[in-house]
Amino acid sequence: MIERAVSTTNSSRPKRSIKGFFLSRKVVPYVFVSPFILSFLLLFLYPLISGVVMSFQTILPGQTTFIGTSNYERILNPTFFKALSNTTVYVILTTVILTIVPMVLATMLNSKFVRFSNVFRASLFIPALTSTIVAGVVFRLMFGESEASLANTVVGFFGVEPLEWKFGAATGMFLMVLLATWKWLGVNILYFMAGLANVPRELYEAAEIDGAGIFNKFRHITLPMLKPITVYVVTITIIAGFRMYEESYVFWPEGSPGNIGLTIVGYIYQQGFRMNDLGFGAAIGVVLMLIIFVISILQLTLSGTLKKGG
Amino acid sequence: MKKRSLFILLFSMLFVILAACGKGGGGGSSEDSAEGADATEVIGSESEDATELNFWTFNELHINIFEDAVKRWNEEFPDRPISLKAEAYPYDNMHNNLLLALQSGTGAPDIVDIELGRFPNYLQGEPQLLPMNEYVEPVKENFIESRFDIYAKDGNYYGLPTHVGATVAFYNKEIMDAAGVDIDSIETWDDYVEAGKKVVENTDATMTTLETGDYWSYWPLIKQQGSDFFDENGELTLANETNIETLDFMHRLIYEEKIAEITPGGGHHEEEYYGFMNDGGAASVIMPMWYMGRFTDYMEDLKGKMVIRPMPKWTEDGNRSAGAGGTGTVVTNQTEHPELAKEFLAYTKLSEEGNLALWEIMGFDPPMWTVWEKPEIREDNKYYQYFGTDIFDTLLSVREEIDSINITDKNPLVQEQLSTNVFNNVLRSENQSAEEALKEAEAAIENN
Incomplete structure (x- = not known):
């Protein structure tokens, strides 16, 4: 009996201690965050550091050499500025459109006067589930240059001559912004709807008693209450805008006429892979990272988000 | 007990999620995954002692050449059977995957097709490709030699050519007849312009289309005049x-002459152009021979209407063709069977049968010019049915007039400048003169 008892304790003790180790309050949090820490180290920090290192090198198989800052000296060329200005215009347009339109739409969908709001919610969200590449192929067909293409038929109703959508700077930008808007509108509406759900009804009731109209309620209650969400949406839209690549790639996979569709990430791709200049590509990437960093900090400071947090 | 199983369940879920994430990021560069491939085919012997070789290409049709070669090889060398796993990826995708595989030293196939426009990228530094000199040198003189030079570095021949790429004029006979132009009377570019005026006057079609998104309307024209x-x-x-x-x-x-239009879609490989041309939108197009396959595959309505003639010449004794484009097939240094892979590639690309197959299957003008005169090449196939039986008469008549192109490691930059800035600014938006645009492009390339 005694022997048996000993043997059972022996066999169960290590198990219990392993279990105990994993369930102890000190360890468990680390166990749970470890996948994310690991993926951060492996998929973000390591590439980040090696990207910075690569930006000071020329990289050929078996012949990687440090060349100082000469990759950075080459960056300030007309093509880079073209890419930068395209990206900046794109960021400004998408940020404005993808903040204001979803906010207004979300407010409307949230109001009790709109019928079938569930149907609208669903249909506005569906594009987000489509891949940009697939959607882009359809957009490319819709905006073909022939007179019979959908878009040219539509503008034809208004007496406009058929346009070469993919070949003009303005129409090219229009296509990219339209595709991004179509795709991301639903997601941003979702953010704002979530924000609206947290606005206390009493505020509106109180405002109604004071005689506020729809516009005043929106201006003085909805807008301020949505500020945290707005800041968030603006931030991610700016970052997504600077990282934009697919929206340009689907329209011009082999490079756009006059670089009307060249974005900074597109330029990284072009130089890094097409021209086999990974070091230069990495240098552009580092510059892009700095640009996003500075703008995000600026924007968060201006909107007061950082202050509150601190 | 319950708690523990829950614990295990949670953990296993986590790993599944992590594994799933890892896979998504792969993008298909590893040799086992055919993710993102347009087509995958395993060709050849199923016996266990067959050596497996991997082959990548950017053009699904190129697989056919290797399919034919593997069959012949396995019949001829039953003691050394080959099983070829051929994968076709989109152009950009394949070249980038290959570049990364060669840079990182893992994941490259044994044999791979590299397009001329990208080839210089793979010759930078120490080429991660195997020299084919032992196979090229004995047969070199039977080939249009320049086709080896464009895939060579420091005396080493790395790429084996797929075609000559002799540029020719494709005329739509129906439109030319309607315009009252005798195609064979067109000898110089002046004649071509005159003929074009008749076409525009008497028919709804334009004479020709010029590319802005690619350089096939330009490169052969300057090469014809000895420039590059x-x-x-x-x-x-x-x-x-x-x-x-x-x-x-x-x-x-x-x-000014108003006999040409900018190519719909920007290039002769765009859907918009195929439709336009198929409907009789233009009376002619200047493209290399390998463009034949696009007619047979994408412009079926023109069957029997198109004829192939030499390019118009610039001067009385000027060249009537120029070599353009190319695909060099190489063996990478990551192959586990270097000798077999090299021998098989040479068997495919440097043999007489292989060159005949290039014509029969692909409609390519084989780089081994000795087969141009062979009776086998006159055997009926879909290209003769489409373009008439005089294709090789045309080709043989211009054989001495196909100048080689000069390739350097900056060719990808030139292509980039031409197809994004130069053609667009000069031909489409007209905001630069030819001189301004080319000078600017030259400066951009030099500063890179």
């Missing part, structure tokens, strides 16, 4: 007098 983007010493000559005048000439064709 680079001279024999590799010096950039992009903005030389001939090149400027030729670009001016193209501009004049569109805006």
